Amino acid sequence: xxxxxxxxxxxxxxxxxxxxxxxxxxxxxxxxxxxxxxxxxxxxxxxxxxxxxxxxxxxxxxxxxxxxxxxxxxxxxxxxxxxxxxxxxxxxxxxxxxxxxxxxxxxxxxxxxxxxxxxxxxxxxxxxxxxxxxxxxxxxxxxxxxxxxxxxxxxxxxxxxxxxxxxxxxxxxxxxxxxxxxxxxxxxxxxxxxxxxxxxxxxxxxxxxxxxxxxxxxxxxxxxxxxxxxxxxxxxxxxxxxxxxxxxxxxxxxxxxxxxxxxxxxxxxxxxxxxxxxxxxxxxxxxxxxxxxxxxxxxxxxxxxxxxxxxxxxxxxxxxxxxxxxxxxxxxxxxxxxxxxxxxxxxxxxxxxxxxxxxxxxxxxxxxxxxxxxxxxxxxxxxxxxxxxxxxxxxxxxxxxxxxxxxxxxxxxxxxxxxxxxxxxxxxxxxxxxxxxxxxxxxxxxxxxxxxxxxxxxxxxxxxxxxxxxxxxxxxxxxxxxxxxxxxxxxxxxxxxxxxxxxxxxxxxxxxxxxxxxxxxxxxxxxxxxxxxxxxxxxxxxxxxxxxxxxxxxxxxxxxxxxxxxxxxxxxxxxxxxxxxxxxxxxxxxxxxxxxxxxxxxxxxxxxxxxxxxxxxxxxxxxxxxxxxxxxxxxxxxxxxxxxxxxxxxxxxxxxxxxxxxxxxxxxxxxxxxxxxxxxxxxxxxxxxxxxxxxxxxxxxxxxxxxxxxxxxxxxxxxxxxxxxxxxxxxxxxxxxxxxxxxxxxxxxxxxxxxxxxxxxxxxxxxxxxxxxxxxxxxxxxxxxxxxxxxxxxxxxxxxxxxxxxxxxxxxxxxxxxxxxxxxxxxxxxxxxxxxxxxxxxxxxxxxxxxxxxxxxxxxxxxxxxxxxxxxxxxxxxxxxxxxxxxxxxxxxxxxxxxxxxxxxxxxxxxxxxxxxxxxxxxxxxxxxxxxxxxxxxxxxxxxxxxxxxxxxxxxxxxxxxxxxxxxxxx
Numbered sequence: 001x002x003x004x005x006x007x008x009x010x011x012x013x014x015x016x017x018x019x020x021x022x023x024x025x026x027x028x029x030x031x032x033x034x035x036x037x038x039x040x041x042x043x044x045x046x047x048x049x050x051x052x053x054x055x056x057x058x059x060x061x062x063x064x065x066x067x068x069x070x071x072x073x074x075x076x077x078x079x080x081x082x083x084x085x086x087x088x089x090x091x092x093x094x095x096x097x098x099x100x101x102x103x104x105x106x107x108x109x110x111x112x113x114x115x116x117x118x119x120x121x122x123x124x125x126x127x128x129x130x131x132x133x134x135x136x137x138x139x140x141x142x143x144x145x146x147x148x149x150x151x152x153x154x155x156x157x158x159x160x161x162x163x164x165x166x167x168x169x170x171x172x173x174x175x176x177x178x179x180x181x182x183x184x185x186x187x188x189x190x191x192x193x194x195x196x197x198x199x200x201x202x203x204x205x206x207x208x209x210x211x212x213x214x215x216x217x218x219x220x221x222x223x224x225x226x227x228x229x230x231x232x233x234x235x236x237x238x239x240x241x242x243x244x245x246x247x248x249x250x251x252x253x254x255x256x257x258x259x260x261x262x263x264x265x266x267x268x269x270x271x272x273x274x275x276x277x278x279x280x281x282x283x284x285x286x287x288x289x290x291x292x293x294x295x296x297x298x299x300x301x302x303x304x305x306x307x308x309x310x311x312x313x314x315x316x317x318x319x320x321x322x323x324x325x326x327x328x329x330x331x332x333x334x335x336x337x338x339x340x341x342x343x344x345x346x347x348x349x350x351x352x353x354x355x356x357x358x359x360x361x362x363x364x365x366x367x368x369x370x371x372x373x374x375x376x377x378x379x380x381x382x383x384x385x386x387x388x389x390x391x392x393x394x395x396x397x398x399x400x401x402x403x404x405x406x407x408x409x410x411x412x413x414x415x416x417x418x419x420x421x422x423x424x425x426x427x428x429x430x431x432x433x434x435x436x437x438x439x440x441x442x443x444x445x446x447x448x449x450x451x452x453x454x455x456x457x458x459x460x461x462x463x464x465x466x467x468x469x470x471x472x473x474x475x476x477x478x479x480x481x482x483x484x485x486x487x488x489x490x491x492x493x494x495x496x497x498x499x500x501x502x503x504x505x506x507x508x509x510x511x512x513x514x515x516x517x518x519x520x521x522x523x524x525x526x527x528x529x530x531x532x533x534x535x536x537x538x539x540x541x542x543x544x545x546x547x548x549x550x551x552x553x554x555x556x557x558x559x560x561x562x563x564x565x566x567x568x569x570x571x572x573x574x575x576x577x578x579x580x581x582x583x584x585x586x587x588x589x590x591x592x593x594x595x596x597x598x599x600x601x602x603x604x605x606x607x608x609x610x611x612x613x614x615x616x617x618x619x620x621x622x623x624x625x626x627x628x629x630x631x632x633x634x635x636x637x638x639x640x641x642x643x644x645x646x647x648x649x650x651x652x653x654x655x656x657x658x659x660x661x662x663x664x665x666x667x668x669x670x671x672x673x674x675x676x677x678x679x680x681x682x683x684x685x686x687x688x689x690x691x692x693x694x695x696x697x698x699x700x701x702x703x704x705x706x707x708x709x710x711x712x713x714x715x716x717x718x719x720x721x722x723x724x725x726x727x728x729x730x731x732x733x734x735x736x737x738x739x740x741x742x743x744x745x746x747x748x749x750x751x752x753x754x755x756x757x758x759x760x761x762x763x764x765x766x767x768x769x770x771x772x773x774x775x776x777x778x779x780x781x782x783x784x785x786x787x788x789x790x791x792x793x794x795x796x797x798x799x800x801x802x803x804x805x806x807x808x809x810x811x812x813x814x815x816x817x818x819x820x821x822x823x824x825x826x827x828x829x830x831x832x833x834x835x836x837x838x839x840x841x842x843x844x845x846x847x848x849x850x851x852x853x854x855x856x857x858x859x860x861x862x863x864x865x866x867x868x869x870x871x872x873x874x875x876x877x878x879x880x881x882x883x884x885x886x887x888x889x890x891x892x893x894x895x896x897x898x899x900x901x902x903x904x905x906x907x908x909x910x911x912x913x914x915x916x917x918x919x920x921x922x923x924x925x926x927x928x929x930x931x932x933x934x935x936x937x938x939x940x941x942x943x944x945x946x947x948x949x950x951x952x953x954x955x956x957x958x959x960x961x962x963x964x965x966x967x968x969x970x971x
Contacts (some may be wrong), residue, residue: 124742164742173198174732174734174763177200177733177736188212190215190243196781223781224251225872226809232259237263237265239268239271246272247274252279259287260288263292267297273304277331279308284306284314297323299323300325305330316343322354327358330363331362333363337365345372349382350382356388359390362394370394381701383413385414386415387414387415391420396424399453418446420448447474451479480605499523522549524542536556539551540571558585572599583609583613586614589622592610610640613643644674653808660690663691666691676701677681681699699751709754716747721738722735744767746767747767747769753864764778777901800909815859816859824876830904831875833902836868840859843860852885854877856876890903
């Protein structure tokens with residue numbers, strides 16, 4: 001079915017910009033979201049995770065994760081805890097903790113370029129710089145349909161941004177599509193789709209109702225190269241989206257071409273994340289580099305881990321860019337890093353460069369390239385824009401080069417955040433101290449030197465540089481060759497400035513003496529440090545009478561010692577400690593009593609991590625009793641994962657939520673324990689009926705039957721407002737959106753074994769995760785990509801030009817020619833995430849036997865280099881009913897091969913076929929030729945089977961006629 005070029009062009013023209021003029025666009029350029037870029041030393045390394053990290057991971061704290069956690073709804077709450085707003089939380093105990101709006105992350109930042117950091121509920125806690133959501137900072141947006149100005153600071157119909165994000169997160173197959181459509185309001189400017197919505201919800205309709213949508217997150221969906229290209233090409237003329245996250249979507253080399261077109265044609269996109277996508281060794285550079293030469297609208301580009309080994313063309317072109325503010329090229333192992341660094345250096349030295357953040361982590365930068373990079377931060381260099389530089393994970397010639405580049409960055413630039421962690425050295429050489437250090441105050445405030453093999457000699461040279469700096473955050477972890485003398489030298493001039501100090505995996509004697517050099521210390525991390533029990537006990541002074549609010553002692557074997565008793569001795573309301581991490585400390589029930597006693601006497605803990613210890617039910621009961629004895633304890637996050645807790649411990653924890661005024665606990669992690677079904681039921685009973693809103697009970701060692709989980713799911717359904725579900729099929733698509741009291745509401749129930757049942761499958765969504773993910777992949781499919789494409793183009797159905805479709809499916813050598821035929825596309829099925837060992841015969845047999853489809857042809861795509869299956873395929877059915885049966889087969893959660901689920905979708909694409917007469921004839925000829933080849937192959941296969949059968953029959957008859965042969969006596 002053709003749609004006509006003119007129609008497509010007209011549809012693209014009808015998509016009007018939401019911003020009033022280019023001046024408004026430029027005014028927001030400095031307010032780009034930095035949360036996905038590396039911010040050296042801005043990230044606090046309090047490890048609130050499901051399992052402990054290795055020592056080597058301590059110095060990863062300044063590197064943003066490659067993929068953002070799906071539990072980002074909890075970020076605002078954790079930040080509030082660390083900011084010490086416990087009084088506010090107490091006052092709002094009986095109120096829902098919801099925000100009245102959800103301004104863009106661009107708008108949440110001031111001109112200083114600081115980010116509104118994010119935190120995984122059980123991940124590392126980050127700093128929260130000052131942000132403002134005043135009415136003055138809320139932009140006015142132009143509605144595309146009426147061109148009327150909408151002031152997002154005024155009340156609007158639908159839900160606010162946070163509530164809408166919560167609604168999408170909890171939108172299961174039970175929720176009515178109309179309920180979600182009604183929730184769309186003018187204040188909603190961001191949509192996150194890290195997994196597919198239920199099949200009865202049309203993404204085109206949803207996006208069309210989000211009239212002010214500016215931010216689209218499609219990360220971690222494994223869309224596949226074809227879905228990826230379909231989305232990027234649809235955005236070429238879109239004038240609404242300003243922030244786009246396409247990280248981790250299983251692309252290929254050819255997808256770089258569509259990205260080049262996107263950046264060449266789009267004039268509104270300001271933030272783009274492509275990390276975790278393989279885009280070719282040099283093809284990305286050749287496609288995107290020239291586009292960035294003319295694109296000065298894009299402000300943030302994240303291209304981490306894209307498989308590039310040659311970025312020469314990229315470096316040659318980007319130096320002409322005058323708009324880019326943040327660039328992340330990390331984790332791309334370059335073959336010629338010298339050329340790339342030379343290009344970056346020339347760009348930084350040019351007067352037109354506006355770059356504020358540059359990430360070159362783990363790029364195989366050779367030692368000689370650092371000499372070139374150093375010239376960008378030398379006397380007379382005009383660059384004053386760069387504030388954040390990450391060159392960690394590379395190799396330098398010696399510590400002399402390390403000191404030299406730090407000195408240059410401090411002395412001749414405006415850099416505030418510098419990360420040189422994980423630097424390796426070819427040789428050791430002496431380091432000369434600067435005999436005439438400058439007395440001028442410099443801008444460096446955050447420095448990460450973890451795992452840099454620092455020595456006292458290096459510390460002497462660096463101490464001279466630090467005299468002119470007011471370091472607020474300093475990471476010296478995993479430098480075992482550095483003695484106390486070296487630590488004292490580095491901290492000697494930072495007494496009044498250092499607020500965050502990370503010293504994990506080091507050797508200390510008389511450690512407390514160092515604290516005299518840090519009078520304003522707020523955060524202290526001693527994870528896996530070698531420190532005496534006496535010194536740990538002496539930390540009590542800093543905890544109870546000092547300024548420390550966050551203390552990390554993970555990995556210190558303090559169980560059964562007097563250190564813990566001394567540490568919390570005489571603790572009370574005078575202490576400022578609000579976050580404490582004691583993971584992997586071998587703590588037992590007796591050790592837990594000291595913490596409980598401190599809580600009783602007024603220790604203001606808001607976050608407590610006790611994971612990977614030896615705590616059992618009696619210890620949990622004592623901790624709960626301590627919390628109950630205190631009026632309104634401020635504890636909001638408790639991590640007891642990976643312990644020995646059973647059903648009685650879960651019941652004790654459940655008593656905390658029996659009264660509204662008994663506890664403020666919102667996040668509870670008891671995963672990886674031995675809690676039986678009865679205990680899980682006790683805990684989920686209070687979800688959405690108390691302060692508890694985030695619950696991790698996944699991966700228990702106890703045995704769970706299907707009827708046990710059915711009771712758990714029924715309790716959750718009632719708490720979510722669905723009522724008692726008698727018939728899941730009748731309830732699907734008929735329920736209202738959950739009316740949750742708190743944002744976020746997250747329940748993790750995966751890893752409890754077996755099939756989750758009808759109700760468990762129906763409840764499964766981003767906010768409530770079950771084992772259904774093991775049966776059906778929850779990611780977006782090509783079908784969803786087509787729906788997104790239609791909405792981004794302003795169309796009702798996805799309609800493409802012939803050129804676009806050819807670029808999406810690839811050349812004739814990469815895809816079956818029948819995809820160019822309109823009558824065949826309606827009978828086509830797209831498959832992805834297939835096992836590498838799958839064969840066309842196996843796939844055909846599976847679809848015919850299990851899905852009852854009539855298969856005409858199976859086409860498995862292969863990697864162009866290895867010629868092995870790349871997990872993607874196309875299947876041509878003989879009729880459209882077979883396509884429907886195939887998609888139903890996938891939707892029912894039965895699509896799996898070799899116990900591995902795969903994705904399957906139809907191809908709802910219309911292409912302008914008016915100019916395809918010659919190609920159509922060639923495609924049909926190719927189809928006929930392949931059909932004849934297949935018939936020949938089938939005939940040969942039948943002949944082979946028949947011949948083997950007859951030979952077998954002859955041998956059998958011979959054995960019957962010759963008993964000696966049958967007994968094996970004659971060969």
